[in-house]
Amino acid sequence: MSRLQVVSGKGGTGKTTVAAALALALAREGRRTLLVEVEGRQGIAQLFGTEALPYEERKIAVAPGGGGGEVYALAIDAERALLDYLQMFYKLGSAGRALKKLGAIDFATTIAPGLRDVLLTGKACEAVRRKDKAGRFVYDHVIMDAPPTGRITRFLNVNDEVAGLARFGPIHNQAQAVMKVLKSPDTAVHLVTLLEEMPVQETADGIDELRAAGLPFGRVIVNMVRxxxxxxxxxxxxxxxxxxxxxxxxxxxxxxxxxxxxxxxxxxxxxxxxxxxxxxxxxxxxxxxxxxxxxxVPTYELPLLGSGMELAGLYELATELRKQADDE
Structure with missing residues (x-):
């Protein structure tokens, strides 16, 4: 299984629910997963019945069936990610905080949507690469609840554009490092759909776009099957x-x-x-x-569980995903 699992889908297909179930399914037998949100909707917190997620990694669940697996979650904030970036590459910790007080950080991330995408994907890829003092990966899997299918390819491919614009220096190196993760076997992009004409067509178009961009496609996940x-x-x-x-x-x-x-x-x-x-x-x-x-393409199907989604339903979907993966 790829270490970075990106979950996208047309609005209304339940991609956040599928991303959460996938995080639970992968967190088994002592494994640790990180569920990342990049759109600022706090959908993960609502699904797991927790308070709004801060800009820090927080344990929110344990894997179904025991075994010691854990699910952590992070809501990536573009402003905070930019401050991290300034400190990491330019040692501008205090200067960055001063820029934030002046509103410069918010200004930069608002007028340059491409910059936001660079920061969001960069933070997720940093979590994928991060290791502890013993040289082991901190997270076995990182699951990203990504933007909708209509803009997922541009969102993931933005660092290629940045690397082309900045031919050298830390920005170029960072962009290349992110794309090295995103275009490697360490990554799989899954598209969530319903058995309806518009979501299925958008899924077909999304697969073509991902392949044309050289991004690794994973599976189609058909959600809410009646x-x-x-x-x-x-x-x-x-x-x-x-x-x-x-x-x-x-x-x-x-x-x-x-x-x-x-x-x-x-x-x-x-x-x-x-x-x-x-x-x-x-x-x-x-x-x-x-x-x-x-x-x-490989396809999974998840059942419709009724109106609304509770934590028990997430565990049920996670169990179903594991079952279908084991049957492959």
């Missing part, structure tokens, strides 16, 4: 709207006569409407699964 409640014959019946047959079946089941205005008659229309909607949904999902199969 169960199918009807067999094939029933789906066909629902799709065709065979009203008299259903009314007779309800009558035989003891729900009143099939005469017009009877209980069976009154139940037919709402039942047909729900069944037809379900049949239409199943057909749509089949079409989108066929599109995903045509991409010829």
């Amino acid at each position: 169960p199918h409640h009807l067999d094939e014959d029933t789906l066909r019946t629902a799709a065709e709207g065979r009203r008299p047959e259903i009314a007779r079946a309800l009558s035989r089941a003891g729900l009143g006569g099939a005469r017009r205005g009877g209980l069976a008659e009154r139940l037919v229309e709402p039942l047909l409407a729900q069944a037809a909607e379900h049949a239409s949904r199943v057909e749509l999902e089949r079409e989108q699964r066929a599109v995903l199969a045509g991409l010829e």
